[in-house]
Amino acid sequence: MKAGRTLLVGLALTLSHDAWAATPMSYLRTFGPAGYPVTRLGWGLGIISVSVVVIVGLLLLGGIFRRRGPRRLSDPNALAVRRDAGGMAWIYIGVGISSLVLIGAMIWTLVVTAVVAHPSSRPALTVQVSASQWWWALRYDTEQPSRTFTSANEIHIPVGQPVRFEVTSTDVIHSFWVPKLGGKIDVIPGQTNVTWLQADQPGVYRGQCAVFCGTEHARMALQVIAQSPADFRAWQESQLADAPRPATPEQQHGTRVFQSHCAACHTIRGSNAGGLVGPDLSHLMSRRTLAAGVLSNTPGNLAGWIVHPQSVKPGSRMPDQTLSGPQLAALMAYLQTLH
Amino acid sequence: MTEIAISSTTLPVGSKGRDASGWWGMLALVATEATLFAYLLFSYFYLASHSPPPWPPNGAPSLTLAIPGSLVLIAGSVTMWWGERGIERGRRWQLVAGLLLSLLLGIAFIVLEGIEWAGKPYTLSSSVYSSLYFTITGFHLAHVLVGLLILAVLLLWTGFDYFDENRHSAVSIGVIYWHFVTVVWLAVFFTFYIAPRLG
Amino acid sequence: MTRTETHRAPVIAQATDASPSSDTLRKNWEGPGGWRGWLSTVDHKEIGKRYLLTAFVFLLIGGLEAAVMRAQLATPDGHLLSAEQYAQLFTMHGVTMIFLYALPVLSGFSNYLWPLLLGSRDMAFPRLNAFSYWVFLFAGIFLYASFVMGKAPDDGWFNYVPYASREFNPGPNIDVYALGMVLLGVSTTVGSINFIVTLFRTRAPGMSINRVPILVWGTLTASVGNLFAVPAVSLAFLMLWMDRQLGTHFFDVSAGGQPLLWQHLFWMFGHPWVYAIVLPAMGIVSDGLPTFCRRPLVGYTAVALATVTTMVLGFGVWAHHMFATGLPVMSLSYFSASSMVIVIPSAVAVFAWIATIWTGRPVFTTAFLYFSSFVLLFVIGGVSGFMTASVPVDLELTHTYFVVAHLHYVLIGINVFPVVGGIYYWFPKITGRMMSERLGKWSFWIMFIGFNVGFFPMHILGLAGMPRRVYTYPSGLGWGSWNMVATLGSYLFAIGIAMFLVNVWISLKRGKAAGRNPWGAPSLEWSTSSPPPVYNFAVIPNVASRYPLWEGYMDDDEDTGGSTIHEGLLLDHGRETIGTTMLDAEPAVILKMPGDTYTPLLLALALTLLFVGLLAQAWWAVGAGVLLTLLATITWLWPQRKLSQIER
């Protein structure tokens, strides 16, 4: 009994905690024009839905308790049956009102569909998103080809400007979704889908792959980092730069380890590593997380990931690496220069 | 029990033409099979519309064998219709002749189709188009085979003298399937041979 | 040899199952008994019970799978299951529930009840009926064989390509699913054909199309829907199997195949199918509620038409499962609008039920509790469908637990609740014993509360952004405690189901005798004894109104029809029943019904051998399967004198 009460109280406490604590993936409130009209519509339909349920519930209760029938049916007198005593009015009125509500909802839906189909101004920027099992490759396109660069898993965008996303897949179907900024778009191999997002407030918006795409579907997250246009430009400049040359002997040793173990899959611009199987690591240290949001980017996590990706994210397309202690140390020294 | 009366109306007993439940069952089977072909053809047009031109990749397939094939199938339906009419009037020989002719025509269709298949420069796994071509015509061919089997069994049963003008629902039911095979071919023929020539 | 009889003026008699004439009928209809009888029976009641039992076993298996999943999801970073195990579990859970439980359980009801509701002695094709059951059973075993080997299907019940293609999923998992579904499709198709022809052919005289119970309308509509929907999914799975094993390129992106072709074919089937697995269940409620409200259903015609309309419209909304796939705005708008229009026939039914309760005098039996609470659950599930029908909103909602909530409210609310209610309602008919009402009410409340506590939070999880099909989730996203609540609630629900099963078990042994018509119900099945005799009706009743057994009970005494229940066609020259005309049900033909036989079982085995051969790529087995299939079919169809199929 006591244990039961403790459990209940505990549950109630954590529930209220969860309800008020941050829900980074909730879209009950959105932060950009691709979301606002949708959120309003969603609340509208939600309120209609709850009202329908409440009304039907009340009618049911009313009907059930209004006039009880016989207690049991064994008694022959209880078997009397009412002749078809009307009731059609219920259908006419109920369906009539429902139809009006539905027509309203339909029109509202069509309007919002049209409104959010395209941003109101020309997008400032196009990001090519290429999804793979189980991470996101990014390419920032601009008019000048020389200012195009690649990155992974963390998308930076300028606040207050629409950004266009062109999404493709290298393998299976995924879905690109940043709930606080707008709806999903499936990422389908063999076709390029287009969507747009805009953040009106600086911040970090979490996103996640939403279509089942295999083993690590559950851990294929992404982040959108919305910055003031000035910060964004600064970030862009830093990303455009090549990775620094290794300075110390240890770092140089690290480069060689990287060349022999990692370069087949990873690119580091400004070095000989040009692999395309895994994320671009040119500015690895500028990212907040590793392996599509699974780990925060600390040296310990990084080293752990490099040696044992299969225990951190089982099934991941990066195999465990057999590195000696010094090799790992050298590699870490090198990787940590990649700001 | 009190026996009240003998009903004033006499009723037919057992399977007879459209009184047979099997007749209705066959119609339902044909409906679902026809839908199957509709989905096959939907797949064809869907993939066609999402493929880069030219479609079909090797140009529209030649009509040299397909037109005779179609005529042969249609003729096979006609002969079967004629055979069925025969047994409805109690002429067993006419049913036998109809069945035999239809069997021959059906086999002729298969031979023609076989020649056409053999002459194709591609195989089932060459391309999307070839996958569609062999799958859809193959589906149809399988239906022709089943149809032939039905005709053969009917021929056997006719040989056992099972049917006369009163009882021949097995024939009426089998014939529906045979006509269906012809009609479906026309749809397949139109899709593969005519549609690419239209646009 | 004498010629078979071609015409007869049938005898009209007065009889019940106690009359001497019934002995002849019993002799005609009784099978051999023992294990032989068990394997060869074609009695619709036997087959119906098997369908029900097998479907319930699958419900338990699927439910246990869900229970394991819920344990994994109860807390963040759960590590009870690996990702691969979880994928197989949710896939098999969905497959089991949707394909091996939800439709078969309704087929069970319909198989058992149809001839009784329609005043007939069996279905139009008794042997086909047995065949469809065996194939269903074997397909279920086929699908589960891989689960036991740890190689179960693992790409979700809708099995999107290219993840389901050989390149990304090389094991046998998907092949089992693909072939198993084609095999199961055979069962569904022949079952549907049987229902359709039964309705057209074997109703009692006078049971015109506007007098059949709504359950019949529901199953008929579902069956017609299946005829047009099932080929899409069978074809899709066959094409997938060919892509995987024969090198075709239908879905192969690198060669110009289209992943979206799969989605179109699947959902062209899938959406009509979800209605197929609820319309008969809604029929159960439409027929059960009036009994407990002591009045006819309000708006019979409207409800019947709504049933049909739902299915027709149901063929035009499939792309609402594909809103996020990048379809053009025009088609998004169309499918969004059509998905809202489809709410209207549902509204008709909902208000008809409410009106029936409101204007009736409800009797609070357990069955009534299930039926009336179903209305509420249907509306909750329906309005969440209404929200996802709105494209822009769905782009947020889709692929989240909001959809999981929707699908469980509709599936459990509109299928499981009516089914359990239906068992409480018809158990006396099927077994001759009443179920315990006391235990029944307890099991109801536990199921009702458990269900809502277990599944309502999934709406909230969906709105909090939890994607579906994740085997785990990190903490800090606000999902943890709601998941815990969902898990606890669903366990409570499971306890409710367990109590229901206990009730069935105890009542089978100790329930009090039911009598013919314990609920004072209106339809024909209640006119025969409980359980019904093998031949169903001692004489074929004559039906003159929609509620033949209520004709004497209407509270005013106007002319109420004049159905005759215990006076009608005797038809005792072997297994016989009456065939009537399609709309007005005038007697048209005396149908000869087949006796018990092994051919359905043999044919099902041959077909299964064929599919096992395909799976194992053992071509000798394929060849043998084809050959045996043909042989069994020909034997089956061989014209019989006994069935008056041949003259001499």
Ligand code: HEA
């Ligand atoms: C079991 C049967 C069943 C039923 C009956 C329904 C009924 C409906 N469904 Fe549902 N649906 C499923 C089973 C079902 N669904 C399943 C299994 C899935 C998930 C598949 C998967 O992804 O795994 C799904 C998914 C699904 C989606 C896709 C979601 C997504 O993946 O993003 C959509 C989108 O439109 C949808 C819509 C609807 C609608 C509009 C109805 C309507 O028919 C509901 C109509 C009824 C009512 C609305 C209530 C009664 C009406 C009134 C009381 C009148 C007043 C109401 C208003 C004014 C709103 N359903």
Ligand code: HEA
């Ligand atoms: C008729 C259909 C039906 C039914 C009845 C259920 C019943 C249940 N479902 Fe299911 N579900 C689906 C159809 C159904 N489901 C479908 C189609 C999907 C989508 C699959 C996909 O994505 O591919 C799905 C997906 C699905 C998910 C989402 C998985 C994911 O996306 O990751 C979850 C998670 O909680 C879930 C849970 C449950 C639970 C707890 C029950 C419970 O109601 C089960 C209760 C029953 C029992 C537990 C068994 C009986 C009880 C006993 C034997 C007593 C003893 C047992 C205990 C005390 C544990 N289901």
Ligand code: CUA
């Ligand atoms: Cu990528 Cu799920």
Ligand SMILES: [Cu+2]
């Ligand atoms: Cu749907």
